[in-house]
Amino acid sequence: MKLAVFPVTKDIAALVRHSDFLQKYKSIHFISPPGLIKEGSDLSEVDFGVPTGIMITNDLPAALADSDSILLSYSEHVIDPIVYLNVTELAREKKKSILFTSELLEYLGEKYELQETDAIIDSQPEQFGDEDKLDEHLYRIPVPVVAVAGIGFNCDKFSIQMKLNSYFKTEGYKVLCFGSNALSPLAGINSFPKCAISSNLGIKQRILAFNHHVYDTALKENPDLIIIGVPGGIMECNPRLFEFWEEIPLIVFSALEVDASVISLYSYPYSNNFFEEIMKTCRYKYGFLPTVYNICNMDYDFSTESERNIFSRIPRDAFMKKIFSKIEKNKFNVLSTELVGNDEMMFRKILAELE
Numbered sequence: 335m336k337l338a339v340f341p342v343t344k345d346i347a348a349l350v351r352h353s354d355f356l357q358k359y360k361s362i363h364f365i366s367p368p369g370l371i372k373e374g375s376d377l378s379e380v381d382f383g384v385p386t387g388i389m390i391t392n393d394l395p396a397a398l399a400d401s402d403s404i405l406l407s408y409s410e411h412v413i414d415p416i417v418y419l420n421v422t423e424l425a426r427e428k429k430k431s432i433l434f435t436s437e438l439l440e441y442l443g444e445k446y447e448l449q450e451t452d453a454i455i456d457s458q459p460e461q462f463g464d465e466d467k468l469d470e471h472l473y474r475i476p477v478p479v480v481a482v483a484g485i486g487f488n489c490d491k492f493s494i495q496m497k498l499n500s501y502f503k504t505e506g507y508k509v510l511c512f513g514s515n516a517l518s519p520l521a522g523i524n525s526f527p528k529c530a531i532s533s534n535l536g537i538k539q540r541i542l543a544f545n546h547h548v549y550d551t552a553l554k555e556n557p558d559l560i561i562i563g564v565p566g567g568i569m570e571c572n573p574r575l576f577e578f579w580e581e582i583p584l585i586v587f588s589a590l591e592v593d594a595s596v597i598s599l600y601s602y603p604y605s606n607n608f609f610e611e612i613m614k615t616c617r618y619k620y621g622f623l624p625t626v627y628n629i630c631n632m633d634y635d636f637s638t639e640s641e642r643n644i645f646s647r648i649p650r651d652a653f654m655k656k657i658f659s660k661i662e663k664n665k666f667n668v669l670s671t672e673l674v675g676n677d678e679m680m681f682r683k684i685l686a687e688l689e
Contacts, residue, residue, distance in 0.1 A: 338401035338430075340365040340421055342390055343409045344632075344647070345492050345517050347381045350388065352496035353521035363397035364390050370411055382631060382647050383672075398424060403431040405455070407517060408438040410488070410645060415445050422446065435516035456516045456525040468542040473549040478559045478593040478688050481622070482514070483583055485612075486567030488645050489598045490630035494671060494680075495563040496521050498596075501681050507558040510551060514563030524551075526565055530585050537585065545589035559688070562586060568597070568615065587620035594687035596680065597624040600634040601648050603660035609668070625687045626680050629658055629670045 339346055342364040349355040356362065364377060371379050377388040391397055398404060404425050406418060418438065425432050432452045439446065439454065448454075480498065484491045492515040499511045499521075513523040529535065529543035552560060566582045597612065609627065616624050631653045635644040648657065650672065658670055667683055669676040 335359055335403065336361045336363075336401045338363040338365060338394075338397045338404040340367075340394065340404060340406055341409045341412055342366050342371065342377065342380055343407065343411075344381045344490075345515055346407070347377055347383065347386075348490075348493035348496060349517060349521055350377060350386065351383065352493055352500060355520055358520075361400070363401055364388060365394055365397050366390050366392060367412060367417060368392045380647075382649050382653075394421065394424065395428075398428050398430055401430060403433055405433040405520075406438055407435045408441050415442055418442060419445060437516040455519050458525050458528050468539055468546065470542060472542070472545050472589065475549055475552055475560065475590055477510075477552060477557055479562060479590050480559060480684060480688075481562045481564055481586065481590075481592045481595040482598070483564040483568055483586075483595065484598040485569050485600060486634065488634075489567075489600055489632055490628070490671070491515070491563055491598050492517070494596055494598060494628060495523065495561060497671065497677055498561050498681070498684070499523060501677075502559060502561075508556070509559060509561060510555050510557035511561040512548070512563060514565040518563070523563075526563065530589075531565070531582060537581070540585050541589045544585055548590060562590065562592075568620065583620060587622060592622040594625045594684045595622055596626045596628055596684070598628040598630055601629060601631050601653060601657050602633075603657050604629075606662055606665065609666040613666070625667065626683050627666055627668045628680070629661065629668060629672075631657075631670070631672045 337359045339362060346364065371390050373392040375390045377386045377390060378384060379390065406421065412418065422432060434452060434454050436454055436456050439448070482491050482495050482498065492513065495511060495513055499509055502509045511523045512526050513521070514526055518525055527544055527547045529547055530540050532540065535543060548560065564583050564586050566580065568580060568583045570580060597616065613623065616622055631648045631650065633646045633648055653672060661668055663669065669679050671677050671680060
């Protein structure tokens with residue numbers, strides 16, 4: 335099967351780097367809208383990682399002509415829904431099947447009507463309805479739980495989850511992983527349970543439902559450990575847009591006892607006082623202490639004019655000199671998986687915490 339992907343994003347790049355995504359298809363065309371990434375650029379232009387040898391194209395019609403299906407996912411860099419609608423129209427004209435993420439369909443809303451030939455890659459049924467009576471008991475998960483959370487959205491939680499999933503499997507562990515990203519099924523990772531974010535359930539029911547779902551799945555699959563990718567952020571960084579109000583992290587950490595954790599942070603030369611405050615937030619609000627802090631190369635800002643989150647990647651050299659070198663790393667187990675050798679350091683610290 336030949337696939338086209340639109341638009342190419344850092345999460346798509348993470349899929350390529352840290353999963354068997356490429357091996358699942360005969361060929362894949364990675365498409366960027368004109369003006370974002372130029373024709374012929376390496377995929378590494380998306381995440382400032384090591385060059386991949388995979389080229390990006392701006393030629394949507396040509397990519398579609400050489401593909402059987404197109405995968406569409408949400409990107410904060412595509413600010414007008416009409417761009418996606420134009421892509422779907424062209425795909426229909428060329429009789430190509432369309433794969434959506436639920437996140438993108440939610441963004442498009444009533445502007446797009448799902449067709450019979452369309453598919454949602456992270457589709458899942460409601461585990462519990464609003465009239466179901468849940469057993470009001472939190473079950474202790476029978477195996478270690480590793481959580482990957484972030485200070486906010488878009489701070490590389492997905493790539494960390496895939497790295498941990500791959501590492502533990504390579505080491506011979508049987509892993510049950512729930513991903514925070516809509517693209518998780520493409521990496522062979524379970525979608526984040528819908529019951530934890532369902533608007534049909536109150537907070538208490540969502541905590542119980544999430545706990546029961548993870549517990550039942552663990553009994554069924556009998557893993558050696560569980561990795562939970564936590565959607566959203568443990569703190570709200572945006573003074574005007576209050577997405578989830580930290581609801582999902584509260585649900586996850588209320589439902590499960592965490593044995594080890596990674597907290598991923600935006601790119602900034604944080605002080606020791608900041609890490610002290612984050613540690614207090616995790617301990618007293620969520621009930622756990624972070625094992626490792628990861629500094630990603632994603633800069634975060636907020637536009638008061640457009641009231642939008644603004645995310646931008648920092649090149650590796652600038653990240654090292656202006657950000658990472660200014661942080662006292664040893665005191666708080668701070669690392670960056672952007673840098674050579676830090677992945678292994680993260681794995682060792684997580685293993686040591688689980689022993």
